[in-house]
Amino acid sequence: MAKKIVTLAGDGIGPEIMKAGLEVLAATAEKIGFEYEIDAKNFGGVAIDKEGNPLPEDTLNAAKDSDAILLAAIGHPKYNEATVRPEQGLLRLRKELGLFANIRPVKIFNQLKKLSPLKPEIIEGVDFIMVRELTGGIYFGEHTLDDDKARDVNDYNVEEITRIMKIAFETARTRGKKVTSVDKQNVLATSKLWRRVADQVALDYPDVTLEHQLVDSCAMLMITDPSRFDVIVTENLFGDILSDEASVLPGTLGVMPSASHSETGPSMYEPIHGSAPDIAGLGIANPVSMILSVAMMFKESFNLSEAAQIIENAVEKTFENGIFTKDLGGQATTKEMTQAIISNL
Numbered sequence: 001m002a003k004k005i006v007t008l009a010g011d012g013i014g015p016e017i018m019k020a021g022l023e024v025l026a027a028t029a030e031k032i033g034f035e036y037e038i039d040a041k042n043f044g045g046v047a048i049d050k051e052g053n054p055l056p057e058d059t060l061n062a063a064k065d066s067d068a069i070l071l072a073a074i075g076h077p078k079y080n081e082a083t084v085r086p087e088q089g090l091l092r093l094r095k096e097l098g099l100f101a102n103i104r105p106v107k108i109f110n111q112l113k114k115l116s117p118l119k120p121e122i123i124e125g126v127d128f129i130m131v132r133e134l135t136g137g138i139y140f141g142e143h144t145l146d147d148d149k150a151r152d153v154n155d156y157n158v159e160e161i162t163r164i165m166k167i168a169f170e171t172a173r174t175r176g177k178k179v180t181s182v183d184k185q186n187v188l189a190t191s192k193l194w195r196r197v198a199d200q201v202a203l204d205y206p207d208v209t210l211e212h213q214l215v216d217s218c219a220m221l222m223i224t225d226p227s228r229f230d231v232i233v234t235e236n237l238f239g240d241i242l243s244d245e246a247s248v249l250p251g252t253l254g255v256m257p258s259a260s261h262s263e264t265g266p267s268m269y270e271p272i273h274g275s276a277p278d279i280a281g282l283g284i285a286n287p288v289s290m291i292l293s294v295a296m297m298f299k300e301s302f303n304l305s306e307a308a309q310i311i312e313n314a315v316e317k318t319f320e321n322g323i324f325t326k327d328l329g330g331q332a333t334t335k336e337m338t339q340a341i342i343s344n345l
């Protein structure tokens with residue numbers, strides 16, 4: 001039966017890169033005989049414009065009913081806060097779908113090693129996965145803002161930390177067998193609990209090495225010695241910040257995909273970056289983050305590793321042909337980059 005894929009193109013460069021992702025999806029599906037149907041829904045600033053709500057009920061229900069969700073990016077300067085708010089927008093979507101496990105791979109294509117702002121000897125061998133807790137922490141605690149004071153509450157419980165730790169250890173088992181748990185346990189109570197639970201879960205994985213790293217020095221190590229990492233597991237806010245920092249290793253946010261998983265429902269795939277209002281409408285956005293998110297969807301939702309590999313190889317080949325978008329110092333437009341990738345599939 002055809003798989004039901006809900007697409008949320010969103011705002012800014014969102015529609016431009018979604019178009020690219022869907023063209024690559026179509027070309028790959030034809031090659032491997034994958035049957036699917038697309039249900040495009042309003043989400044973000046565009047949904048406020050059209051329906052007065054960043055996450056219309058119809059969009060949420062379609063997402064819940066789908067086999068997988070593709071999100072490009074949301075956030076319009078006009079509506080910025082409203083598009084993400086816990087009770088309304090992106091955060092509500094993640095919470096309603098129970099997407100607690102956000103997987104952000106950091107892999108550097110060979111051709112990008114030369115383009116990285118870091119020295120080649122630092123970039124060599126970099127290949128790690130950031131496992132970011134996505135439905136808890138300070139994002140979802142109480143927020144109050146008065147004229148003279150403000151407050152954000154950071155909450156975590158043992159169950160929330162245990163389930164994300166298990167994802168990290170299971171992931172490490174399939175790779176380099178090392179987990180780096182990142183916290184701020186010298187200051188935060190939530191981080192003390194985080195560390196305690198990490199140690200407890202590690203007992204069930206004697207084949208995996210656990211190390212703890214404070215978040216501030218982790219930020220430094222990510223630039224000075226990134227090849228030391230295999231799987232990084234961390235709370236919502238630290239994961240947000242560290243994953244954008246990690247995009248400096250390949251040289252741009254424009255090549256960074258992600259997957260978000262729940263216990264049982266559909267998964268969502270999205271670039272880690274936002275709607276890039278500074279380049280929206282110019283036709284120069286790098287579509288690779290979206291295209292690699294499609295590859296992750298093939299592999300993780302539909303068990304089609306071969307399709308994912310076809311896409312990754314085509315991206316690598318396109319870079320080998322010297323075709324780069326502006327964020328990587330090239331001239332290719334979004335359309336040209338996408339066409340080149342499709343012709344290399």
Ligand SMILES: NC(=O)c1ccc[n+]([C@@H]2O[C@H](COP(=O)([O-])OP(=O)(O)OC[C@H]3O[C@@H](n4cnc5c(N)ncnc54)[C@H](O)[C@@H]3O)[C@@H](O)[C@H]2O)c1
Pocket residue numbers: 013017072073074075076077080084090253254255270271272273274275276277278279284285286287289327
């Ligand atoms: N999941 C999401 O939808 C998501 C994620 C992050 C930020 N946002 C929202 O996006 C909006 C803009 O945020 P921001 O400017 O801080 O971050 P951003 O990630 O949108 O952009 C940061 C910088 O990276 C560049 N960039 C990002 N993606 C690119 C791509 N594919 N190709 C080339 N260059 C790219 C942008 O041009 C910009 O200079 C805000 O409203 C924010 O809330 C949404």
Ligand SMILES: CC(C)[C@H](C(=O)O)[C@@H](O)C(=O)O
Pocket residue numbers: 084090240272273274
């Ligand atoms: C838009 C914003 C709420 C979001 C986050 O902080 O989770 C984004 O930065 C991301 O990394 O997906």
Ligand SMILES: [Mg+2]
Pocket residue numbers: 240241244272
């Ligand atoms: Mg972010």
